[in-house]
Amino acid sequence: GAGVSQSPSNKVTEKGKDVELRCDPISGHTALYWYRQSLGQGLEFLIYFQGNSAPDKSGLPSDRFSAERTGGSVSTLTIQRTQQEDSAVYLCASSSLTSGGPMADEQFFGPGTRLTVL
């Protein structure tokens, strides 16, 4: 497809279970970002990938959160032992900006995955 896609669109899980969220960025975009939006909050940065490496993981809230990117394309965000405070919309974005570029580039967002932890 032409845009960023994410799956699943909705995920309901029980506290303590692990979840995997997937992001397919726009083809050719080297930069990939994960954000989350909790109820009543703005978008909160989680992690940034340039290619397959993650130079900025500063937003991951705990060691229960991890992410990987393979082939410079698809990324998976994994949350282990989910807690109720993990409930949020998880958004993925991609951009064509390469590291060291002269200007911050527009980030294109996917529709998000709504995670509900019961």
Added chain:
Amino acid sequence: DQQVKQNSPSLSVQEGRISILNCDYTNSMFDYFLWYKKYPAEGPTFLISISSIKDKNEDGRFTVFLNKSAKHLSLHIVPSQPGDSAVYFCAATFTGTASKLTFGTGTRLQVTL
């Protein structure tokens, strides 16, 4: 620490009038600012941006103003249309790196007939 703040959670404007959405930031290192629009159940979409070397950027009905000394930016929409009803997020970042965006909490704009 909220580095980007949108103090008005909601705004209602009549169709045809001007909508003004405000945003304040605290980190003086930010040098690039963006506005995103978000409809329900969709991801945010880019609207307009401005570099800190400018104080105004215009794109059709949308104009962003930047006041660096006050660490304040605003988005003007004129004339407002019902299709503009959405949540608007202000975001800030640093140029020169593929840096994360720091977002405000959003302002819900309702354009009434």
